[in-house]
Amino acid sequence: MSLTTAPAPVKAGGARWVVAVCLCAGFTTLLDQSVLNVVVPALRGSLHAGTASLQWILAGYSLAFGLALVPAGRLGDLYGRRLLFAGGLAVFAVSAVVAATAQHGWVVAAARLVQGFGAGVVNPQIIGLFQDLFHGRDRARALGAYAFVGGVAGMLGPLLGGVVLQLAGDGLGWRLVLLANLPFAVVTIPLALRVLPAGRPAGHRGDLDLGGLLLLGGTTLAALLSVVGTGGWWWLAGAGAGLAGFLAWERRWTALGRSAILLPALTRNRGYVLGVLVAMCYFGATLALNLVLSLYLQDGLHHPPLAAAAIALPSAVGFALTSAFTSGLRRRGTTVALGVAVASIAASIAAVEVLPAGPVVWALAASQFVIGAAGGFVIAPNQALTLSHAPPGVNGLSAALLQLSQRLAASVSIAAVSGIFLATAATSGGPAPALADGAALCLGLAALALLFALLDRPSSIEGSRVVE
Structure with missing residues (x-):
C-alpha cells in the first residue's frame, strides 16, 4: 500500500503488518459485542440477573466504548497512537478475565463497562492509523478490510457463542464465551508495540476540549x-x-x-454529517435485530443456543459475498442496499405475525441472508465516503465521532429492544408479539438510515472518489 507522511517511517513490508495488527484488534473488540447475545439466557440463569442487570451487561459495553472514543481519538491525534492502542487492548483483556470469573451480575456489568472503555480507546486508533498512513485507493482498501472484519465478527459472534455453550453447557459456557477474545488480545499487544509507528501524527496539533x-x-x-x-x-x-x-x-x-470536538470543518460538512447519521441508525438497527432474534429463538421458541446462533450464519455468508464487490460503490449503491434491508426487516416482522413456529425460522434465516448481503454494500462504502470529508490533522477525531454515533445507537437500541422484548413477552403471553415489537424499533432505525442516505445523494460525488 502507498504511504503518506507518517510519525515514523514504516519499514518495507511494514504496511501489511500495521494493517494485520489493526484488523486483529478490530476483530477482537467488535466480536465481543455480538458474541454475548446468544449467552444471555445462560448468564441470566447462572447469576439470577434481573432485567435491569441484563440491560446493563448488554448495553454497558457499547456505552463505555462510545464514551472513550472521542477523547481517545483526540489524544491519538495529539500525542500518538501506539501506546493508546496497546494500553486500551490490555485493559480490554484484563476486564474480560474479571467478567468471566464473576459470581454476581453487577460484577459482570461493571467489568463490561471497563472492557468497553478499553475497546473504545483502541478503535479510533485503528481508523486513525489508516487515515494517517494511507491515501486514495489504499486507504479505501484498509477501511474496507476493517469494516469487513468487523461485520464478520459481529455476525459470527453468536455462532461462536452457540458452539461453546453446546459443548461446555450453560454454567461454564457463558464464562468461556467471555474469554473467547482473550487469545487475540494477548497476541496482538506485543505485536502492536513492535510494528505500529510511534510519535505524533503529522498535522495540526490543536488542543483537548x-x-x-x-x-x-x-x-x-x-x-x-x-x-x-x-x-x-x-x-x-x-x-x-x-x-x-x-x-x-x-x-x-x-x-x-x-479546537472544539465539533469542528466546523466536520459539522458543517453535509456529506460527513449525513454519513454519520446513516452509520448510526444502521448500526443500531442491525445489532438490536440480532439480539431480539436470539431472545425470540431461545426464550420464545426454546431452541438450544447453537440452533439460535445459527440464525446469524446466513447473514455472515451474505455479508462476505457482497463485501468483495464494494470497490467503486457510490452513495446511490448504498441507498439501494439500505432500501433492500428495510424491506427485509419488514418481511421478517410479517413472517413472525403470520407463519407458524417451524416455517418462521426458515423465513427469518432467508431474511437474515438478505440483510447481511445488503450490509456488505452499506458498511464499508459508507465509512469510506464519510471519512473522505475529514480534514488533515483530525483523522482520529473524525473516526471517533463516527464510531461514537454507532456506539450510542447500539447502547440505546440494545437496551431498548431487550426491555421491549422482555416486557411484551411477559404481558402478551407469546414470543411473536415480543419479536414484532422489538423488530419494529429496528425497522424504524433502518428507515431513518435510508432517509439520510437519500438526502446525501446530491453531495456524494466528491466523497465517492475515495472508493473509485
Whole structure:
C-alpha cells in the first residue's frame, strides 16, 4: 500500500503488518459485542440477573466504548497512537478475565463497562492509523478490510457463542464465551508495540476540549439511563439539556479560536454529517435485530443456543459475498442496499405475525441472508465516503465521532429492544408479539438510515472518489 507522511517511517513490508495488527484488534473488540447475545439466557440463569442487570451487561459495553472514543481519538491525534492502542487492548483483556470469573451480575456489568472503555480507546486508533498512513485507493482498501472484519465478527459472534455453550453447557459456557477474545488480545499487544509507528501524527496539533468531552459524556450517559432502569423521562430531559449545553459550549470554544470536538470543518460538512447519521441508525438497527432474534429463538421458541446462533450464519455468508464487490460503490449503491434491508426487516416482522413456529425460522434465516448481503454494500462504502470529508490533522477525531454515533445507537437500541422484548413477552403471553415489537424499533432505525442516505445523494460525488 502507498504511504503518506507518517510519525515514523514504516519499514518495507511494514504496511501489511500495521494493517494485520489493526484488523486483529478490530476483530477482537467488535466480536465481543455480538458474541454475548446468544449467552444471555445462560448468564441470566447462572447469576439470577434481573432485567435491569441484563440491560446493563448488554448495553454497558457499547456505552463505555462510545464514551472513550472521542477523547481517545483526540489524544491519538495529539500525542500518538501506539501506546493508546496497546494500553486500551490490555485493559480490554484484563476486564474480560474479571467478567468471566464473576459470581454476581453487577460484577459482570461493571467489568463490561471497563472492557468497553478499553475497546473504545483502541478503535479510533485503528481508523486513525489508516487515515494517517494511507491515501486514495489504499486507504479505501484498509477501511474496507476493517469494516469487513468487523461485520464478520459481529455476525459470527453468536455462532461462536452457540458452539461453546453446546459443548461446555450453560454454567461454564457463558464464562468461556467471555474469554473467547482473550487469545487475540494477548497476541496482538506485543505485536502492536513492535510494528505500529510511534510519535505524533503529522498535522495540526490543536488542543483537548475537556469541557466538551465532559458534557458529551454526560449527555451520552443520560441518554442510556433514559432507557435502562427507572426515571426514564427525567434522564431523557437531562440528555436534552446536556446536548443543548454541549452545543453552546462548542460554539463558545470555537469562537475563542480553540479546537472544539465539533469542528466546523466536520459539522458543517453535509456529506460527513449525513454519513454519520446513516452509520448510526444502521448500526443500531442491525445489532438490536440480532439480539431480539436470539431472545425470540431461545426464550420464545426454546431452541438450544447453537440452533439460535445459527440464525446469524446466513447473514455472515451474505455479508462476505457482497463485501468483495464494494470497490467503486457510490452513495446511490448504498441507498439501494439500505432500501433492500428495510424491506427485509419488514418481511421478517410479517413472517413472525403470520407463519407458524417451524416455517418462521426458515423465513427469518432467508431474511437474515438478505440483510447481511445488503450490509456488505452499506458498511464499508459508507465509512469510506464519510471519512473522505475529514480534514488533515483530525483523522482520529473524525473516526471517533463516527464510531461514537454507532456506539450510542447500539447502547440505546440494545437496551431498548431487550426491555421491549422482555416486557411484551411477559404481558402478551407469546414470543411473536415480543419479536414484532422489538423488530419494529429496528425497522424504524433502518428507515431513518435510508432517509439520510437519500438526502446525501446530491453531495456524494466528491466523497465517492475515495472508493473509485
